[in-house]
Amino acid sequence: MHRIHFTADDVARVRMAPTLGPMAETLFSLHALRGRTEEAVFGGWRRRVRGALDARSAVLSAIVPARLPSFDMAFLAGSGRDLAESAETFLASPRQAVRAELDFYAGHHGRVPTVLAGLVDAPTARREVLSTVQAYHHAAVAPHWTAMRAHLDAERARRGTILLDRGVDGLLSSLHPSIRWTPPTLHVHAGDQFDDDFTLGGRGLLLVPSFFLRAPGVMYDPGNPTDYILLYPATLDIDHAAGVWTAGTSTRALANLLGRTRAAVLTAIADGVATTGALARRLDVSSAAISQHTAVLREAGLIATRRHHSNVLHHPTQTGLALLDWHDTPRPIP
Structure with a gap:
């Protein structure tokens, strides 16, 4: 647990940035x-x-x-x-x-x-x-940075609205489920291996959302711990991610083979747009039409479908990825 201790001056010096770059x-x-x-x-x-x-x-x-x-x-x-x-x-x-x-x-x-x-x-x-x-x-x-940056800018704007409507208390209380604000201390659950107390000393705190980090953390210089940055996960769900992964994606290369909409469906699924509803919203067609297209793609062996809790999730097969000239070699970081 990270515990960040505020004074009145620190509360007055809470700032927000959209990204560290x-x-x-x-x-x-x-x-x-x-x-x-x-x-x-x-x-x-x-x-x-x-x-x-x-x-x-x-x-x-x-x-x-x-x-x-x-x-x-x-x-x-x-x-x-x-x-x-x-x-x-x-x-x-x-x-x-x-x-x-x-x-x-x-x-x-x-x-x-x-x-x-x-x-x-x-x-x-x-x-x-x-x-x-x-x-x-x-x-x-x-390939996705422009869309990611737009998403992070929107996150900062949304937090700014919370600050205007509910003040610093409302802002610090709503950042993330792993962040708890009990004035004058901000508690940040960052894993069991960390147990630290940070005193801001009137310098305030910079809040920065991250697209990829899905757990909050504190950034500081271990050799000179004076200025602190709180990194927190930007709001991100399937629909948000779909807008990022498919931004600017072209399906023209497959359109003649599969048809324009079906090519767009396959490309979106390979880009991580996994549910029928998300596909319908992304491509602006009905869920019934998406179901018809995914049935054809599944019958052709280009996608696979499985149920996860209440959602039906679509995933590209190796054949589908090969058709897109993408590769799914399972080579995770060691």
């Missing part, structure tokens, strides 16, 4: 890439990204290991407007700041992985790690 979200996405939690939201994205990983994924595994904490490269890279700005900040990070992050990492994991060990003193090591992260960004995040 594409570099931070790229690094946060590595958490979402693991496992199969929230499959209806991230399943299609995971399939495509895992198929694109290569041998350099060992670097990504070192940055975000299976057990928290991760190596906080997002903190070192800062809140850049674009990937290039964050890359420059990371390369120029002071040695003591990098060492503090690695010491914090080693304190929880027992050691620093070899691929990260040279980051303090070797510029070449920083460039190699950065190159891997940039390549991963272009495969996993860049």
Whole structure:
């Protein structure tokens, strides 16, 4: 549990930002890439990204290991407007700041992985790690970044409305089920391995939503813990995710083969739009029409359908992915 202690000055200095930038979200996405939690939201994205990983994924595994904490490269890279700005900040990070992050990492994991060990003193090591992260960004995040940023901007605007209507108390009380506001302390459940008290000391708190992080956390410099950022999961459901994954997607290549609507249905399902209702809303056709199209796609072996609780979920088969020229090689981060 993280406990963040406020004074009256801190309450007056609560601020909101829409994002820490594409570099931070790229690094946060590595958490979402693991496992199969929230499959209806991230399943299609995971399939495509895992198929694109290569041998350099060992670097990504070192940055975000299976057990928290991760190596906080997002903190070192800062809140850049674009990937290039964050890359420059990371390369120029002071040695003591990098060492503090690695010491914090080693304190929880027992050691620093070899691929990260040279980051303090070797510029070449920083460039190699950065190159891997940039390549991963272009495969996993860049195609969707414009839609993600629009979603995060909308999240900030919604929180701003809550602030205007209900004040800081209402804002802090409504961020996430794992965040509890009992004035003057904000309790953030961030896993059993953490038990920390943070005193803001009049500097306030910056609230930042994340598209990929699905649990809240506190970002700070372990070598100089003075300024704190509270990262919290942006509101995200199947419909929200569908709007991001399918934004700008073209189905023209399949239209002549399957028909325009059926090609759009297959593409949307591969993009993670899993339910009949979500497909109907996304494509602006009736649920009955979607059921007819999915029946044809299922009979052709392009999708599979299963029931999950009260929902019927559609997933692309290997044949369907092959038709889209996508790959579902099960290559999760080690």
